[in-house]
Amino acid sequence: MSFDWSSFCEIARELASRAPATQHAEAAWRSGTSRAYFSAYNAARQYLADFEPTWRPPKADSHVDLFRFIESLGAHARLHRKVATDLRRLRVRRNAADYDPHAHAQTEADDSVTSAENVRRLVEDLREKRGG
Amino acid sequence: MNSAALQGVLQRISFFLALIAGGSGAHASPAWPGSGSVDDQPPSLPFAATTPAGDLHAEIAALTNTGRELRFARSALTLIRDEPNDVFARYVSVLAQVLEKHGDVHSTTDLGGALAVARVEFMAETHDEASALALTRLACAEILGLGAEIERIGHRDILPLLAKDERLRSRVRDAEVELARYFGEDARLTLGARVDHDEGDEYLLLRVHTALSAPDAFARRDAFDENWWLERAGSSDGLIIDFERV
Numbered sequence: 001m002s003f004d005w006s007s008f009c010e011i012a013r014e015l016a017s018r019a020p021a022t023q024h025a026e027a028a029w030r031s032g033t034s035r036a037y038f039s040a041y042n043a044a045r046q047y048l049a050d051f052e053p054t055w056r057p058p059k060a061d062s063h064v065d066l067f068r069f070i071e072s073l074g075a076h077a078r079l080h081r082k083v084a085t086d087l088r089r090l091r092v093r094r095n096a097a098d099y100d101p102h103a104h105a106q107t108e109a110d111d112s113v114t115s116a117e118n119v120r121r122l123v124e125d126l127r128e129k130r131g132g
Numbered sequence: 133m134n135s136a137a138l139q140g141v142l143q144r145i146s147f148f149l150a151l152i153a154g155g156s157g158a159h160a161s162p163a164w165p166g167s168g169s170v171d172d173q174p175p176s177l178p179f180a181a182t183t184p185a186g187d188l189h190a191e192i193a194a195l196t197n198t199g200r201e202l203r204f205a206r207s208a209l210t211l212i213r214d215e216p217n218d219v220f221a222r223y224v225s226v227l228a229q230v231l232e233k234h235g236d237v238h239s240t241t242d243l244g245g246a247l248a249v250a251r252v253e254f255m256a257e258t259h260d261e262a263s264a265l266a267l268t269r270l271a272c273a274e275i276l277g278l279g280a281e282i283e284r285i286g287h288r289d290i291l292p293l294l295a296k297d298e299r300l301r302s303r304v305r306d307a308e309v310e311l312a313r314y315f316g317e318d319a320r321l322t323l324g325a326r327v328d329h330d331e332g333d334e335y336l337l338l339r340v341h342t343a344l345s346a347p348d349a350f351a352r353r354d355a356f357d358e359n360w361w362l363e364r365a366g367s368s369d370g371l372i373i374d375f376e377r378v
Contacts, residue, residue, distance in 0.1 A: 092372055107378075
């Protein structure tokens, strides 16, 4: 049985809600931002595996190539573009969470989780439209 | 921004453009707008009455890397320019000399080079690194005609990315106008260069800094996407637009 990536989103929500005064709060928020991104990214990747099974990224495991491919899809073009656009935004926040030493606010984690949930809903919409 | 402040910014943009146009050395450097004029009063500032100009240098230094320097510098330097040490006038003088030495400045690459040299020469004269940084960013944003604050200027930073692509510069300016429609005329915008650590891609990040609630901010961003950005995002890999709640 394949892993359910939505559980990343649930964990991300828990991490994002860590109270500011608690130990390692910012580490929790950063981890929440990162898990939120991967929850959305893997939902999109699984969607492509199910509906575009012949597609392979030009560079192995390139996330950016996956965004480009999704936004190039003709059917349900606006939905696909919205998914790709929001994934790019989530990736910016995830990169900041995992690499940028400047402060990472709790709102960043909260908004990443909200955005990831939105992407997951959009991907579900696409699955329904394509009969999945 | 009130009309007096807007007029001041427009005058400063014209000033820098005039500096570039006269960069061959054949023309005298234009006067800084409002210098010596009692009619061009700086915009009123909350700290104007209590913050001596000397302390502003320390405050600028304390704000390094927070992304707030440029806005702060815009205001602080309005005050500093009237002080006896006149850091602002010194920088403008250095920049004018550098542009004259450079000859014509036709591209943002040339401009980036001129600004970098001016920064080094200003620092050599004044040993004031914080002011040099803030002033360089101020000059950069105003010369490019951007409303967004420039986050940093450096070797792998905004100028090389903007220099590559006039379409991208135009897209940033158009996006600034559209974002103001959805997030308000007074919304603070910042523009920074980023490198994707895992994949190496370079891109610009244009952000709206907003105090809106999450539902409101998401609703406005989604409306911006639906009505404007999604038609363009696919052909603009080099630009990502988002909000940051503060």
